[in-house]
Amino acid sequence: MKSLVVLHASQLITLAGPKRPRVGAEMSELAIIRDGGMLIREGKIEILGSSEEVAKNARDVEIIDADGRVVLPGFVDAHTHLIFAGNRLDDFERRARGETYEQIAKAGGGIWSTVEKTRAASSEELFNQAQTHAEWFLRCGTTTIEAKSGYGLTVEDELKILRVMQRLNEEKPLEIVPTFLGAHAVPRELDVNEYIDLLIDEMLPRMSKEKLAEFCDVFCEHGYFTIEQSRGILTAARQLGLGLRIHADQLSNSGAAQLAAELKATTADHLEKTDERGIAAMKSAGVQPVLLPGSVYALGSTAYPHAREMLDAGLAVVLATDFNPGSSPTPSMPMILSIACTRMKMSPAEAITASTINAAYSLNRGGKIGSLERGKLANFSIFDCEDYRELAYWFGIPQTHSVYVKGERVHR
Ligand code: NIG
Ligand code: FE
Numbered sequence: 202m203k204s205l206v207v208l209h210a211s212q213l214i215t216l217a218g219p220k221r222p223r224v225g226a227e228m229s230e231l232a233i234i235r236d237g238g239m240l241i242r243e244g245k246i247e248i249l250g251s252s253e254e255v256a257k258n259a260r261d262v263e264i265i266d267a268d269g270r271v272v273l274p275g276f277v278d279a280h281t282h283l284i285f286a287g288n289r290l291d292d293f294e295r296r297a298r299g300e301t302y303e304q305i306a307k308a309g310g311g312i313w314s315t316v317e318k319t320r321a322a323s324s325e326e327l328f329n330q331a332q333t334h335a336e337w338f339l340r341c342g343t344t345t346i347e348a349k350s351g352y353g354l355t356v357e358d359e360l361k362i363l364r365v366m367q368r369l370n371e372e373k374p375l376e377i378v379p380t381f382l383g384a385h386a387v388p389r390e391l392d393v394n395e396y397i398d399l400l401i402d403e404m405l406p407r408m409s410k411e412k413l414a415e416f417c418d419v420f421c422e423h424g425y426f427t428i429e430q431s432r433g434i435l436t437a438a439r440q441l442g443l444g445l446r447i448h449a450d451q452l453s454n455s456g457a458a459q460l461a462a463e464l465k466a467t468t469a470d471h472l473e474k475t476d477e478r479g480i481a482a483m484k485s486a487g488v489q490p491v492l493l494p495g496s497v498y499a500l501g502s503t504a505y506p507h508a509r510e511m512l513d514a515g516l517a518v519v520l521a522t523d524f525n526p527g528s529s530p531t532p533s534m535p536m537i538l539s540i541a542c543t544r545m546k547m548s549p550a551e552a553i554t555a556s557t558i559n560a561a562y563s564l565n566r567g568g569k570i571g572s573l574e575r576g577k578l579a580n581f582s583i584f585d586c587e588d589y590r591e592l593a594y595w596f597g598i599p600q601t602h603s604v605y606v607k608g609e610r611v612h613r
Pocket of ligand 2: 280281282448523525
């Protein structure tokens with residue numbers, strides 16, 4: 202592996218700081234080095250500092266001149282539904298005509314329509330589609346994603362999806378952290394209790410035995426899985442050693458944030474309808490909220506989660522795309538930064554902390570990625586701007602100049 206040095210970043214956004222997720226005022230501290238540089242050996246960061254200091258150590262190395270651009274750790278996207286077949290263009294058009302997500306699902310669109318297509322697709326087809334989408338993430342400056350299964354809903358189809366993730370993770374530069382979301386919906390051919398038995402007795406043990414998932418997630422929502430049912434599934438998952446994440450309070454406040462707290466889940470995700478009781482429960486249990494404003498935006502809703510209350514309560518907020526064909530067809534973290542700042546009143550610095558170091562901790566990888574610090578992986582992006590706030594400010598225009606994973610250029 203070759204060594205390289207990056208010089209002359211207008212702002213080297215390091216996010217160096219305490220070795221834990223950042224809260225409160227810490228979320229505004231990006232630890233910026235002006236005219237910064239870093240030396241990379243064996244895919245890891247060895248030296249960071251001013252370009253002048255770093256250049257002194259740069260013998261026999263490839264030089265990358267950032268030429269006055271911003272350099273940022275690779276974004277960490279802690280909530281995606283990467284693997285699916287087809288798209289949901291018809292749903293999209295129906296929503297544009299005024300139908301709701303729930304109405305469309307009842308009328309034959311929604312998650313179920315993607316399940317049918319995903320079941321019919323071969324592993325190769327799923328791999329090819331996911332590979333294209335994995336490249337979209339890199340193109341937007343994201344170098345690690347969490348990815349959920351959940352469009353198979355049979356033992357074999359869920360395994361097929363998780364194996365596609367595993368292969369993609371092994372063969373391509375985008376790092377993928379796998380989550381088993383068998384409890385994404387109840388398959389049409391079973392009643393809910395039969396399906397939960399299948400999940401607990403067959404699916405979870407298979408995933409765990411083949412080490413295909415690090416986390417288990419449940420869509421806890423009316424018409425999907427109740428609090429009781431979610432508790433049962435997640436408790437079984439925890440006994441197998443999986444970390445827990447929950448799709449919580451997205452469309453209605455069912456107390457799922459409190460369930461996340463009770464189970465000491467790593468994250469509670471969505472939280473559009475969560476109130477102050479849910480926020481207090483997450484705070485006392487150390488649950489990280491994962492906010493997904495892309496799905497609120499794309500569903501044409503204005504019910505954004507109460508990010509400011511969560512930040513003020515001292516929660517270690519995470520931002521993610523929720524990339525999926527139905528409610529959030531975007532792989533773009535810069536787009537999420539824009540929505541977070543304009544709709545949820547997060548500052549650009551808070552939004553960047555939420556989409557890098559805090560996201561890394563929510564995937565148990567805070568010691569390895571999410572900031573640019575000595576010993577961490579050299580996963581970073583160079584953006585065509587001088588000030589990090591431009592990432593959230595200009596929207597709808599790609600500003601990515603180049604992207605690196607373990608010191609290797611993976612985009613442009
Ligand atoms: O996170 N809420 C459930 N799951 C996805 C949507 C999945 C779909 O519509 O296909 C979400 O928004
Ligand atoms: Fe989701």
